[in-house]
Amino acid sequence: MDTIKSELIDLKKIIERDLRFNVPRYQRLYVWEEEQVKTLFTDIYTAYKAKKEAYYIGGIIIVRNKSLDIYDLVDGQQRFTTIWLMANHLGGALKAFVKSKGELRLKFSIRKNVEQYFNFLSNEELDSNTEAFDDLVRISKGRKTIENFIDSNLNDFHDKTAFVDYILKNVKMVYTQVPESMDLNKLFETLNNRGIQLSQHEILKAKLLSFLPNKQERHRYAIIWNACSDMTNYLERSFAYEIGNSRDIADSYNKWSYRHDWKYLVDTLKHKRVAENKILNLSDILAKDFEPFNNNADGQPNEDFFHPKTSDDEFEKVRSILSFPQLLLHTLRIYLFEKKSPDLNRINEKELLLTFSNYLYKDLNEKESRKFIDVLLRVREVFDKYIIKWVEEEKNEEIHQIKILSKENKIKRGKRFYLRRKKSNETNGLALLQSMLYHSQQNTTQYWLTPFLYRLLKQPTLEDAYQQLKYLDNAMFSNSSIEDDLIIRSLKCMDTIPDFVADLKILRTKKGTGFPHYWFYKLEFVLWHERSIFPKNKLWDDYKLTARNSIEHIAPQHPRDIRDKVCDESLDAFGNLVLVSRGINSEYSDWSYPVKRSKFQNKKDKGDRNCLESLKSDLIYSEHEIWNDVQAELHQDQMIRILGNYFEKTKIQADR
Known part of the structure; x- marks a missing residue:
């Protein structure tokens, strides 16, 4: 051939x-x-x-x-x-x-x-x-x-x-x-060695900007789009890359409303080097001094860009829980909802251009192009303020966190403002609840984000945002009798969150490994939320949710010794099950309950963080010296009662 x-x-x-x-x-x-x-x-x-x-x-x-x-x-x-x-x-x-x-x-x-x-x-x-x-x-x-x-x-x-x-x-x-x-x-x-093809969102950007007749305006909106598309950084830092000076970003920021004065910022762009039609050679590029993360000769952060009290954690790497095409599709849903137009059939980032062609292009003009990018900017602002990011605390180890943006100044040759991203315990609950939803939902869709982002556009306090997400989570995911697709459920929650009734009857069934993983993740968050009723478990304060995909039987299905088979009626019941990582499941496997309990306690005594990947496991091994059908049923009743109390606190009446 x-x-x-x-x-x-x-x-x-x-x-x-x-x-x-x-x-x-x-x-x-x-x-x-x-x-x-x-x-x-x-x-x-x-x-x-x-x-x-x-x-x-x-x-x-x-x-x-x-x-x-x-x-x-x-x-x-x-x-x-x-x-x-x-x-x-x-x-x-x-x-x-x-x-x-x-x-x-x-x-x-x-x-x-x-x-x-x-x-x-x-x-x-x-x-x-x-x-x-x-x-x-x-x-x-x-x-x-x-x-x-x-x-x-x-x-x-x-x-x-x-x-x-x-x-x-x-x-x-x-x-x-x-x-x-x-x-x-x-x-x-x-x-x-072949080149990278032009991405769909870059093609979409060119399409939208083509409707703006004014060259200067096209340039401004291109900068806004570029900053919003950088999902490996915070928006204000991405703008600093685009503009060449982080102080303009800080000056435009209104700390009382968590909004930038974008008119001021866009006007500022007129005078920046990025607006010049100057072609840079390699020497020019290497000599550019506007990199926000440049260090000075002593290896310390450049004071032109960072507050003198900037801490190491402000330099931790971050990345988004969404890709930029996914964020664009959530933004499109919000844009369509505000126009009272039909919603998307589904979120699929691989069909980004096809989706925009079907839902946006037919009405596209100068006004609508500008309006969509404005909505994108508003969405990206609240996305960075309220939504978790993957934060790298140690090499190759990431956790979900929300860092609060603050504006501070230092008096030196006049007033100079800085924006800082700092950790705060104020965001722990909101971050953990989002982490629960992220891990329990399909990572390519995350439909709960559309109604939540839409509500966040009103700039609520962090506490109000936390309460609204509790209601939203209950309404969208805690009612197993709802048969609507998730995208339809999320649309129903845009304006008013329906008063869905939580059905806990599912937790009295015997589904074994067929139990929806959501209920295990949900219980972990609720146990942390209600941790005050377990005063001995101080380690729970710093609890972080991680991805888990393996349902383990506390009393093993096939014990090594038939005499260790201690559960029969409750073997596949919720009370005898926990959701853990596959590694933990393999380690505990078919060991008897006393052996599993001993392994768990030894890890806990040594301060091994992995033993606390499941708070449900911690309760079982800490509170039960023996385990059988009776103990499993008692534990199950306790968990259902705690969930029911949580639903009552969050305005949802639980049907037990």
């Missing part, structure tokens, strides 16, 4: 043609992070739920490997490997994709340990020791992420079977075969 051939292909065709693949020596190891794995699964699952005819995962480039009678994957290994891991855990009809004639459909010719790991997976006899290999850490994390998402979203057998069939026939890829004579090293180098 001397020509390049491309075609659209699905997994069903791969199976029918009995195509097998190899990851060649020049390919890097699996490097996808958890977020990339989550995004691929969520996108496919969203397309499946929306009954889309096809979901395209991009392309793969292959070349015939004569020596192995197989095809080498020149490009697309990361996606293809992730699909293989997904197919392996889903099973069913996808098992035929996992293996071909008893051999792996995806091989690793020079990495036998990886191939051995995949064989363990496909035979359901994974040796946990393989996870200790350094080069398998990413694959192992990717596998666990996929398993957690599948187990959380696909509890119903028929739904799982339908999802398997969708992946088999509707997940499409562009399959390109290149000639064996091609210089593969050169091709691979070219593929790895």
